[in-house]
Amino acid sequence: MKIRSPLFNSTTGWLLLLALAIAFPFLAGNDYHLTVMSTAYIYAVATIGLNLITGYTGQYNLAHSGFMAVGAYTVGILTVDHQVPFWIAFFLAGVFAAILGFFVGIVSLRLKTHFFSIFTLCVGYIMYLVIEKWESLTHGTVGIIGIPAPPDVAGIDFTSPRPQYYLVLFFLVASLWIMHRIVRSLLGRTFMAIRNGDDLAQALGINLMRNKLLAFMLSVFFAGLAGALYAGFVRFIGPGVASVEHTFDMTMYMLVGGIGTLLGPLLGAIGVPWLTQYLQVLQDYRFVVFGPLLVILVIFLPYGIVGTYMNRKRRKEALAAQAAAPAAPRNVTPISGAKGATHA
Amino acid sequence: MELFLQQVLNGLTLGGVYSLVALGLTLVYGILHVPNFAHGAFYMAGAYSAFFIMTKLGLNYWWGMLGAAVVVALISVLSERLVFHPLRKAPYLHHMIASIGILLFLEAGAQAIWGADFHRMDTPYTQLLEFGGLTLPAQRLLIIVAAFLLVGLLQLFLKKTVTGATIVAMAQNREGAALVGIDATRVAMMTFAIAGALAGMAAVLYAPINLVYTSMGNLVITKAFVIIVLGGMGSVPGAIVGGLIIGFAEAFGAFYISTDYKDIIAFALLVLILSVRPQGLFAKGAH
Amino acid sequence: MLEITSLTKRFGGLAAVNDVSIGFARGTINAIIGPNGAGKTTFFNLVSGAIAPTSGKVLFDGRDVTGLRADQVARLGMARTFQSTTLFDTATVLDNLIVGHRLRTQSGLLDVILGSKRLKDEERVCREKARAALDFVGLSHVENRIAGDISQEERKRVAFALALSTDPTLLLLDEPAGGVNPEETVGLANLIRKMADSGLTVCLIEHKMDMIMNLADKILVLNYGEKIAEGTPSEIRANPVVIEAYLGSEHAAA
Numbered sequence: 081m082k083i084r085s086p087l088f089n090s091t092t093g094w095l096l097l098l099a100l101a102i103a104f105p106f107l108a109g110n111d112y113h114l115t116v117m118s119t120a121y122i123y124a125v126a127t128i129g130l131n132l133i134t135g136y137t138g139q140y141n142l143a144h145s146g147f148m149a150v151g152a153y154t155v156g157i158l159t160v161d162h163q164v165p166f167w168i169a170f171f172l173a174g175v176f177a178a179i180l181g182f183f184v185g186i187v188s189l190r191l192k193t194h195f196f197s198i199f200t201l202c203v204g205y206i207m208y209l210v211i212e213k214w215e216s217l218t219h220g221t222v223g224i225i226g227i228p229a230p231p232d233v234a235g236i237d238f239t240s241p242r243p244q245y246y247l248v249l250f251f252l253v254a255s256l257w258i259m260h261r262i263v264r265s266l267l268g269r270t271f272m273a274i275r276n277g278d279d280l281a282q283a284l285g286i287n288l289m290r291n292k293l294l295a296f297m298l299s300v301f302f303a304g305l306a307g308a309l310y311a312g313f314v315r316f317i318g319p320g321v322a323s324v325e326h327t328f329d330m331t332m333y334m335l336v337g338g339i340g341t342l343l344g345p346l347l348g349a350i351g352v353p354w355l356t357q358y359l360q361v362l363q364d365y366r367f368v369v370f371g372p373l374l375v376i377l378v379i380f381l382p383y384g385i386v387g388t389y390m391n392r393k394r395r396k397e398a399l400a401a402q403a404a405a406p407a408a409p410r411n412v413t414p415i416s417g418a419k420g421a422t423h424a
Numbered sequence: 425m426e427l428f429l430q431q432v433l434n435g436l437t438l439g440g441v442y443s444l445v446a447l448g449l450t451l452v453y454g455i456l457h458v459p460n461f462a463h464g465a466f467y468m469a470g471a472y473s474a475f476f477i478m479t480k481l482g483l484n485y486w487w488g489m490l491g492a493a494v495v496v497a498l499i500s501v502l503s504e505r506l507v508f509h510p511l512r513k514a515p516y517l518h519h520m521i522a523s524i525g526i527l528l529f530l531e532a533g534a535q536a537i538w539g540a541d542f543h544r545m546d547t548p549y550t551q552l553l554e555f556g557g558l559t560l561p562a563q564r565l566l567i568i569v570a571a572f573l574l575v576g577l578l579q580l581f582l583k584k585t586v587t588g589a590t591i592v593a594m595a596q597n598r599e600g601a602a603l604v605g606i607d608a609t610r611v612a613m614m615t616f617a618i619a620g621a622l623a624g625m626a627a628v629l630y631a632p633i634n635l636v637y638t639s640m641g642n643l644v645i646t647k648a649f650v651i652i653v654l655g656g657m658g659s660v661p662g663a664i665v666g667g668l669i670i671g672f673a674e675a676f677g678a679f680y681i682s683t684d685y686k687d688i689i690a691f692a693l694l695v696l697i698l699s700v701r702p703q704g705l706f707a708k709g710a711h
Numbered sequence: 712m713l714e715i716t717s718l719t720k721r722f723g724g725l726a727a728v729n730d731v732s733i734g735f736a737r738g739t740i741n742a743i744i745g746p747n748g749a750g751k752t753t754f755f756n757l758v759s760g761a762i763a764p765t766s767g768k769v770l771f772d773g774r775d776v777t778g779l780r781a782d783q784v785a786r787l788g789m790a791r792t793f794q795s796t797t798l799f800d801t802a803t804v805l806d807n808l809i810v811g812h813r814l815r816t817q818s819g820l821l822d823v824i825l826g827s828k829r830l831k832d833e834e835r836v837c838r839e840k841a842r843a844a845l846d847f848v849g850l851s852h853v854e855n856r857i858a859g860d861i862s863q864e865e866r867k868r869v870a871f872a873l874a875l876s877t878d879p880t881l882l883l884l885d886e887p888a889g890g891v892n893p894e895e896t897v898g899l900a901n902l903i904r905k906m907a908d909s910g911l912t913v914c915l916i917e918h919k920m921d922m923i924m925n926l927a928d929k930i931l932v933l934n935y936g937e938k939i940a941e942g943t944p945s946e947i948r949a950n951p952v953v954i955e956a957y958l959g960s961e962h963a964a965a
Binding site: 269284285294 | 761780781782785790792797801802811813814816818819822824826830833834837855857860873874
Binding site: 134138140188190191193194195198199202203205206209210213324331335364365366367368370371373374378379382 | 532535685698
C-alpha cells in the first residue's frame with residue numbers, strides 16, 4: 081500500500097511498459113497477434129474496474145460483465161438503430177453504465193459482503209436475460225451486427241488492426257492513469273479502509289454508503305467503457321457479452337496478477353489470454369485448468385504474483401530500514417499524574 | 425379451474441426441486457458462513473453421473489439416482505476437505521472465489537467429457553396420469569413425492585438423531601457448537617455429504633423433464649440462493665417454504681404473465697425484498 | 712462533556728442496555744466495568760453510533776448525537792477503538808495511520824483526477840498528523856515496520872494512534888490492554904493518562920482491575936445491562952452491590 085508502487089518504483093518502470101506496448105505492433109508477427117492483444121487490453125480496462133470495487137473496496141461484484149454489456153449495447157443500439165454518431169454513443173456508454181451502477185449500488189451496497197455478491201449475481205442474470213429476451217431493443221439472441229468502427233480521426237482509419245490497437249492502448253493507458261491517481265490518493269486509502277472493515281472505517285469518520293457507491297460507480301464506468309471499446313472493435317455483440325463467465329475470467333486475471341494492486345490485474349489480463357492462446361487446446365476448456373488454478377491461488381498465493389512480490393519487497397525494505405536506523409529504545413512515557421507508581 | 429390446478433402441480437414440482445437444492449445450500453451455509461457457488465455444479469454433476477451410469481453402464485434409473493447421490497456426496501466432501509477447510513480463516517472473498525473455481529472446473533470437465541450438447545435422460549416413468557381432467561406426467565408426480573419424502577426424511581434425521589441435532593446446532597452457531605465439544609470436522613463433512621446427495625438426487629429427478637446440459641446448474645443455484653436469502657441462511661424450514669414460494673411464483677408467473685421472463689421472477693423477488701429489508705425476510709441477528 | 716440519559720437498547724424482548732444514565736467530565740478518565748455480557752461493548756456501540764438506541768439520549772459536548780451514524784459521530788470528535796484491532800497487515804505502520812485524518816479533509820474525486828493542490832496539501836497534513844500521533848504513543852521508531860510484524864502491545868498503541876489522528880475530543884477505548892502482559896499494561900495505562908492530561912476525555916472498558924483502580928477518575932459498573940453503581944475507585948471498591956455482583960468478596964479488603 082506504499083505510495084510508490086514498489087515493483088515500478090518510479091515512472092520509468094511504467095514508461096518501459098508503455099514503450100513495449102507502443103513497439104508491439106512492430107514486433108508482433110501478424111495482425112492476429114494484434115487482435116489478441118487488443119482484446120486483452122479491452123478486458124484489462126474492465127478488469128481494472130472490477131479491481132477497484134473488489135480488490136480495493138472489498139465488495140465482489142458479480143454483475144460486472146453485465147455492466148460491460150450495458151456499455152457495449154449502448155454503443156450498438158445507438159449507432160446501429162438510431163444512427164447516433166459513434167463517439168457520442170461511446171461517451172454515453174460509460175455514463176449510462178455509471179447511472180445504472182448508481183441505482184444498483186444504492187440498493188445493493190447496504191448488504192453485507194456475500195449478500196452483495198449474491199445480489200449482484202442475480203442482477204447480472206437479470207441483465208443477461210433482459211438483453212436476450214427484449215428483442216425489440218437489443219435484437220435478442222441474434223445480437224447487433226454491423227456496428228460502425230470509430231470514425232476517422234485526423235485521417236487515421238480505425239478499421240484496420242494497427243490503428244485499432246493504438247486506440248485501445250490509448251484508453252487502457254488513460255484508465256490506468258486515472259486508477260493510479262485514485263488508489264494512491266486519500267480516496268484510495270478510504271476505499272482500502274472500507275475493505276479492511278466497515279466498523280473501523282466508520283469509526284474513522286468514513287461515510288460508508290457514499291464511498292462504496294463512488295467506488296462502485298467508478299468501477300462500472302470502466303466496465304461500460306470497456307464494453308464500448310469492445311463494440312467498436314469487434315463490431316458485433318450478442319447477449320453472451322453479459323455472461324457471468326466473463327466476470328469469472330476477470331476474477332482469474334485479478335487473482336493471478338494480484339488483487340488490490342495496480343499492476344496485477346493488468347498483467348493477469350494480458351498474460352492469461354496469451355497463455356490460453358498458446359495452449360490452444362485449452363481454449364474452450366480453459367476452466368478445467370483455471371478452476372483448480374483459482375482454488376490453488378486463493379489458498380496458497382492469495383495476493384497473486386505481483387501482490388506477493390510486492391509484500392516480500394516491502395518487508396525487505398522495512399527490515400533494511402530497521403537495521404539501518406539505530407534501534408531506538410521504546411519511549412518510556414514518564415509516570416505522571418496523581419496516581420503515583422503502579423504495579424501489576 | 426383445471427388450468428389453475430395444473431399450475432399448482434407445476435409449482436409443487438418446481439418447488440420440490442428447488443427446495444432440495446436450497447436445503448443443501450442452507451445447511452452448508454450454516455457451516456461455512458459463505459454461499460457455496462459450486463453447489464449448482466454439484467447439481468449438474470449429479471445429472472451427469474446418473475447419465476453416465478444409465479448410458480455407459482446400462483443400469484436403470486434408480487441406480488442412476490443412487491449413483492448420483494453417492495458421487496456428488498463424494499465430490500462435495502472432497503471440496504470441503506481440500507478447499508474450504510484450508511480456507512476457513514481466510515476472508516469471505518477467498519471462499520467465494522474458491523467455490524467459483526470448483527464450479528468452473530466441474531462445468532468445464534463435464535463439457536470436456538460429454539460436450540456442450542443437450543442430452544436426454546430416460547426415465548421409466550413416461551406415462552401420463554389423469555385425475556379428473558388434470559394431466560400429470562408421472563415423472564412430475566415422482567418429483568413431488570420424492571421431494572417431500574426426502575425432505576421428510578431429512579427433517580426426521582435432523583430432529584431425531586444425535587448427528588442431525590449436531591448439524592443443526594453447528595448450522596446455527598458454529599463457535600458455540602465447538603465450545604460444547606462437537607467434532608466440527610466430522611459434522612462439516614457429513615453436512616457437505618448430505619447437501620451434495622440432495623443436490624445430485626434433485627438433478628436426477630428433474631433431468632428427464634429438463635434435459636442434461638453443462639450449464640443446467642446455473643439458474644437453479646442462483647434461485648437457490650434467492651431462496652435461502654429469503655428463507656433465512658441456515659434455516660431448514662426457510663429453505664423448504666422458500667423453495668415452494670419460488671416454485672409457485674415461477675409456475676404461475678410463467679403461465680399467467682410470460683414464459684420468456686419467468687426466470688427473472690426469482691431474481692426480481694430477491695431484488696425487491698433485499699431493497700426493502702437488507703437483512704432478508706427472516707433475519708436472525710448479526711450475520 | 713458526555714451526558715447519557717436513560718440509554719436503552721432492546722433486541723427483541725431482551726434489553727442489552729437498560730436505562731443507563733451517567734455523565735463524564737472533560738479531561739477525565741472513566742472506566743466501564745462489569746461481568747462478561749453486562750452490555751459494556753453494546754453501551755459503547757450506542758454512544759458511538761454503531762447501533763441506534765431504542766430510547767434515551769446521548770449529549771456530546773452539549774450536542775444531541777442520539778441516533779447519528781458512527782461516521783457522523785466520529786466527525787464530531789468521538790473516536791473509538793475495538794477489541795480486535797484490524798490493521799492493514801501488509802502495509803507499514805505509518806501507511807496504516809494516514810487514513811486516520813481523512814475525516815478532516817475535503818478532497819473528492821475531482822481533486823484526485825486533477826491532482827489538485829488541495830489534495831496534495833491534505834495528504835501532507837494527514838501524513839504529518841499520522842507521524843504526530845505515532846510519536847505521541849511512543850512508536851516513532853516503528854514507523855516503517857510492516858504492521859503485521861509488530862507485537863500485540865505495539866498494535867494496541869497503533870490503534871490508539873489511529874484514533875488520535877482523527878483529532879478527537881473524546882476517546883472510547885474497548886479493552887485497550889487486551890492480550891497484553893502486566894508490565895506492558897502499566898505502559899499503556901501511562902499512555903492513557905498522558906492522553907487525558909493533554910485535554911482528551913477517555914472512556915475505557917477493561918477487565919484488569921488493578922489498572923482501572925489506579926487509572927480511573929470515575930467508574931461505571933454495569934450488570935445485565937443496568938447501571939448498578941457509579942463513583943470513584945475507592946467508592947466502588949467499598950460498594951457492597953458491586954462487590955457482590957462482580958468483584959467478589961476477596962477484593963473487599965484491597
